[in-house]
Amino acid sequence: MALRERLQELHDRGLADIKKGDSLDRINEIRVQLLGKKGPITQALRGLRDVSAEERPKIGSFANQIRDELTAAIEERNQELKKAAINAKLASETLDVTLPGTPVAQGQPHVIQRIIDQLEDMFLGMGYQVVDGPEVEDDHHNFEMMNLPKDHPARDMQDTFYITPEILMRTHTSPNQARAMEAHDFSKGPLKMISPGRVYRRDTDDATHSHQFHQVEGLVIDKHVTMADLKGTLEMVAANLFGDEFDVRLRPSYFPFTEPSVEADITCFNCMGKGCAVCKNTGWIEVLGAGMVHPNVLKMAGVDSSVYGGFAFGLGPDRFAMLKYGVDDIRNFYLNDTRFLTQFYKRG
Amino acid sequence: MKVSMDWLNEYLTLDVDPQTLGEKIERTAVEVDQVYKMSDGMSNLVVGETLSVEPHPDSDHLHICQVDVGEDEPLQIVCGAPNVATGQKVIVALPGAWIAGHHKIKKSKMRGVASNGMLCALQEIGFDEKIAPKAYDEGIYILPADSENGSSVFPILGMDDDIVETDLTPNRGDMNSMNGTAWEVGAIYGKTPKMPTFSLNEDGSRKVSDLLQFSVDETLAPTYKMRIVSGVTIQDSPLWLQKRLWEAGMRPINNIVDVTNYIMLTYGQPLHAFDYDKLSSHHIHVRLAYEGEHLTTLDGEDRKLRDSDMVIADDKHAIALAGTMGGLDTEIDDNTTTIAIESAIFDPIKIRKTARFFNLHSEASMRFERGVNKDDNQNALDHAAALMAELGQGQTEQGTGVGSDTPVEPAKVSVTLTRINHVLGTQLTVGQVQTIFDHLNFPTENDGETFNVTVPARRWDIHIEADLFEEVARLYGYDNIPSTLPYGTMTPGALTFKQRIIRDSRRLLEGAGLNQAISYALTTTAKAEQFMMRDSEPTELAFPMSTDHTTARMNLISGLLDDIAYNVARKQKNVALYEQGRVFYREGDAIRPLEVEHIAAAVTGTLTTKTWHAEADMIDFYGIKGIVDLFLHDMGLSEPVHYEATQAHAQMHPGRTADIYVGDQVVGFVGQVHPEVASDYKIPDTYVFELNLQALIDAPHDQQQYEPISKFPDVTRDIAILVDQSVTNADVVALINKRGGAHLAGVQLFDVYEGVHLPAGKKSLAYTLTYRDRQATLVEADVTKAFDKVTAALEKEFDAEIR
Numbered sequence A: 001m002a003l004r005e006r007l008q009e010l011h012d013r014g015l016a017d018i019k020k021g022d023s024l025d026r027i028n029e030i031r032v033q034l035l036g037k038k039g040p041i042t043q044a045l046r047g048l049r050d051v052s053a054e055e056r057p058k059i060g061s062f063a064n065q066i067r068d069e070l071t072a073a074i075e076e077r078n079q080e081l082k083k084a085a086i087n088a089k090l091a092s093e094t095l096d097v098t099l100p101g102t103p104v105a106q107g108q109p110h111v112i113q114r115i116i117d118q119l120e121d122m123f124l125g126m127g128y129q130v131v132d133g134p135e136v137e138d139d140h141h142n143f144e145m146m147n148l149p150k151d152h153p154a155r156d157m158q159d160t161f162y163i164t165p166e167i168l169m170r171t172h173t174s175p176n177q178a179r180a181m182e183a184h185d186f187s188k189g190p191l192k193m194i195s196p197g198r199v200y201r202r203d204t205d206d207a208t209h210s211h212q213f214h215q216v217e218g219l220v221i222d223k224h225v226t227m228a229d230l231k232g233t234l235e236m237v238a239a240n241l242f243g244d245e246f247d248v249r250l251r252p253s254y255f256p257f258t259e260p261s262v263e264a265d266i267t268c269f270n271c272m273g274k275g276c277a278v279c280k281n282t283g284w285i286e287v288l289g290a291g292m293v294h295p296n297v298l299k300m301a302g303v304d305s306s307v308y309g310g311f312a313f314g315l316g317p318d319r320f321a322m323l324k325y326g327v328d329d330i331r332n333f334y335l336n337d338t339r340f341l342t343q344f345y346k347r348g
Numbered sequence B: 001m002k003v004s005m006d007w008l009n010e011y012l013t014l015d016v017d018p019q020t021l022g023e024k025i026e027r028t029a030v031e032v033d034q035v036y037k038m039s040d041g042m043s044n045l046v047v048g049e050t051l052s053v054e055p056h057p058d059s060d061h062l063h064i065c066q067v068d069v070g071e072d073e074p075l076q077i078v079c080g081a082p083n084v085a086t087g088q089k090v091i092v093a094l095p096g097a098w099i100a101g102h103h104k105i106k107k108s109k110m111r112g113v114a115s116n117g118m119l120c121a122l123q124e125i126g127f128d129e130k131i132a133p134k135a136y137d138e139g140i141y142i143l144p145a146d147s148e149n150g151s152s153v154f155p156i157l158g159m160d161d162d163i164v165e166t167d168l169t170p171n172r173g174d175m176n177s178m179n180g181t182a183w184e185v186g187a188i189y190g191k192t193p194k195m196p197t198f199s200l201n202e203d204g205s206r207k208v209s210d211l212l213q214f215s216v217d218e219t220l221a222p223t224y225k226m227r228i229v230s231g232v233t234i235q236d237s238p239l240w241l242q243k244r245l246w247e248a249g250m251r252p253i254n255n256i257v258d259v260t261n262y263i264m265l266t267y268g269q270p271l272h273a274f275d276y277d278k279l280s281s282h283h284i285h286v287r288l289a290y291e292g293e294h295l296t297t298l299d300g301e302d303r304k305l306r307d308s309d310m311v312i313a314d315d316k317h318a319i320a321l322a323g324t325m326g327g328l329d330t331e332i333d334d335n336t337t338t339i340a341i342e343s344a345i346f347d348p349i350k351i352r353k354t355a356r357f358f359n360l361h362s363e364a365s366m367r368f369e370r371g372v373n374k375d376d377n378q379n380a381l382d383h384a385a386a387l388m389a390e391l392g393q394g395q396t397e398q399g400t401g402v403g404s405d406t407p408v409e410p411a412k413v414s415v416t417l418t419r420i421n422h423v424l425g426t427q428l429t430v431g432q433v434q435t436i437f438d439h440l441n442f443p444t445e446n447d448g449e450t451f452n453v454t455v456p457a458r459r460w461d462i463h464i465e466a467d468l469f470e471e472v473a474r475l476y477g478y479d480n481i482p483s484t485l486p487y488g489t490m491t492p493g494a495l496t497f498k499q500r501i502i503r504d505s506r507r508l509l510e511g512a513g514l515n516q517a518i519s520y521a522l523t524t525t526a527k528a529e530q531f532m533m534r535d536s537e538p539t540e541l542a543f544p545m546s547t548d549h550t551t552a553r554m555n556l557i558s559g560l561l562d563d564i565a566y567n568v569a570r571k572q573k574n575v576a577l578y579e580q581g582r583v584f585y586r587e588g589d590a591i592r593p594l595e596v597e598h599i600a601a602a603v604t605g606t607l608t609t610k611t612w613h614a615e616a617d618m619i620d621f622y623g624i625k626g627i628v629d630l631f632l633h634d635m636g637l638s639e640p641v642h643y644e645a646t647q648a649h650a651q652m653h654p655g656r657t658a659d660i661y662v663g664d665q666v667v668g669f670v671g672q673v674h675p676e677v678a679s680d681y682k683i684p685d686t687y688v689f690e691l692n693l694q695a696l697i698d699a700p701h702d703q704q705q706y707e708p709i710s711k712f713p714d715v716t717r718d719i720a721i722l723v724d725q726s727v728t729n730a731d732v733v734a735l736i737n738k739r740g741g742a743h744l745a746g747v748q749l750f751d752v753y754e755g756v757h758l759p760a761g762k763k764s765l766a767y768t769l770t771y772r773d774r775q776a777t778l779v780e781a782d783v784t785k786a787f788d789k790v791t792a793a794l795e796k797e798f799d800a801e802i803r
């Protein structure tokens, strides 16, 4: 057989073998066998010396062409097999992605804290300071400076935990306002503050009463602060805590430390104002008390009520949390059942 | 106050439905509890006439009645009421009728006899026990003889009248009367109410001034007056009067007592009627009681009075608890003929204290507490006398006996338009404001800017400018006030350093897997005194409400253990809580406690839950300590933190508790709750820490500085040593650091082994020492030299065997 034909046959058979080769080892075997120093192509080329000088370059280049083609085929087949091997490995690694992830220990803020923080953040953004004060207060700051003199009907002994006749557990965070007004230098600008904190009332604990609860009270005093400003601020509070779709309405009320005094209702979140059992068919839910600071309160804090004035409001995070999340028993907030505490993780 | 629409319509012509009126009152004046009719939920109640009443053959108390209900045939109804008799007009619940309590009346048989309906007592058609007239307590109600058979009973009994029930704020005592309510509603609708009229005929032959003398302490009773009506006959009031009372929630008694209550409802002026002939002297005193003085009040109770209680007295003894409750000895009874009517104004604070002390909150005491209209004091007295004379067929004696009559000047308050708009944020005009004062019927002059307002005595809540702002604001309507935000000098809104640290602390512990708890700050004295970090006296409530909450806490852990107990009792085994809050320390002689911010945690079980994939480790000392380490690291304190074993905490495990130091100051402790204490709380093994957060806030904090990252590689050397059990990790680390040389950058414990493979009393500790040079590559020989020094020191100091 002529050399050319022999080479052609080696080429054709080699390609067929490569194509059939089903492992990297087999392909390597074929490579060594075909292209190695003792392989048939090398062997065949030894027969070149028997070929005429005229034919020799042509056959030589043909042999090189065959060698290149076979090398390329081997490389290609190698890639194919590698890819298949990887795919097979990946296939064997397939997981049930629906199995649960490994839990990461992560605690939650208390739901009341969440509401307080949310309010703090909103008011900080509007230039208010957050003011703390003692939980054990004196009668003077808790009551007298709030225009609640000793014999005022609103100062029912039943409602206050006294420690001595002059010392008590604060019944609201208003004494912080009194202290802040006393300390504030009004020539340097307005006083804008909120005071969140624990407060205490002499109540028997039941689903809607707790001897310990929380308050966030706010106060703005400046030369020109209006009832309209109060209304706008309360609308911000409602929008921040409950959402834009809620309306706020004010109703006349009475607090010794404000005049005029109002109560603020928001649209019932349960029926969106249509009327339901939650809102006793009024479409509104009472959420906070507010008003324009009573001149006596300003006077007692040493603030000139003919120049300065402002508004105050007070709201209960406990009540807000009950309304917002539909919590039906206030005691849940203080018993700290983990199944309760871990529920309130959702944003908004 | 329960306001009858029928009655209100006598004052004002209002063309509004009661719901709308209720809404309007709520938006403009005071809260409205409900708008209702007494007949709500009831139907088919008609007038019947008992044609015959026969005893039931098989019963000793039932009667078989034939009742004419305006139909062709009478209804046969079996009735058990003792007072049923022939010829009565009665309330019949027809078959299919609804009566009180959602009961439906059906045809039935009673002991074999057909009964086609029911004869009703007032209680059965919704009257409160306290309202229904006493005469009908035990039986059916008898309607007026002229009632038409078959017609609805609702109009006869006033049950179809709409009632608007207001819930008054303390400042609006003026609305505790029909007159006051009418003034208010008139102001809302811009109408002037027609006040009640009467004609008083002083037809008696005697002068009151001859019949009564007075000694009145004017500080107790600024106004004290009496009239006398004689020759009266005590009987039931006419139905129109009874209806007024029961619609307002009061019980008809007799014509005299009913008049006092009716006048009180009309004018807001409580009155009291004495039986003149029962007075032991005709000299009336208004004074404070003598300490220990006795008085039997109308309810039959013998009251031991205090020297702060106000009484009405004759020469001998107290005859009434002023403004609160009358005395039994001078009570109006069926034989009374001469009435002394008292119309007074008493010190509201004294009334309130007496009413509270004796728990005698009455319609009268409540009105005295909230205020009485001085302008109507005489009117009320005159009207009462006229009505008693009319209803009791008596004569009004001449004149009024006056014990005191301190005039009340009307308040004159000035307010400018500028101030009104300045405070309310409105742009009201002179005309708008003037109209509001006109509607309130406040005589007002204005010069185009200043309003000089004369406030009638009926609005005793108004004294100052701000009170008028409120009147204007509410009648203008809060809905009409614009919404704005305060403007003016900008102020920074930022948390203080302390507030930021407190907030960050919470985030950090939540990140470590602890849930925030808020426990009760008031606990028992015993629990308040556990886990304390310093000596302190307890701060105790004078009048606690429950034995569980008597004392301000002096630690946070005990509250967290209560929380864990609550969870464990509910099958929650893994509980990880922290709390941030105050403890209350009190020095022996101080009255007020010092309030110190603390932060504490308590963990039982595991921090994570065991899953199909990962084990969860039970919390142990090192687990809770790791949280403390993280927390204190995050604080960025300047001084080093270290832990020292302690047995000083009685409620903590003596071998598993450490005091936590920052520098040489103790800032808290960490460890396992003493198993006996845990068992007292009924909780399993629990690990806790409590830190004085205030001390950490006050401690010096590092100024954070960038530390360049070394360009040269670190070199590490491991060492394992065998030492006595008593040698602590802290001892070893301290020595390594001391002798480690200039390039020692860190010491990391990586293994602790104690066990059978080691000699008794020994343990093995293994550390990685890291060497670093920022200027140059470390020379192997230098590291070896430094490391050898450490080894030698360990051998020398701790007799350590290098392994």
Ligand SMILES: [Zn+2]
Residues within 6 Å of the ligand: A268, A269, A270, A271, A272, A273, A274, A275, A276, A277, A278, A279, A280, A281, A282, A283, A284
């Ligand atoms: Zn609703």
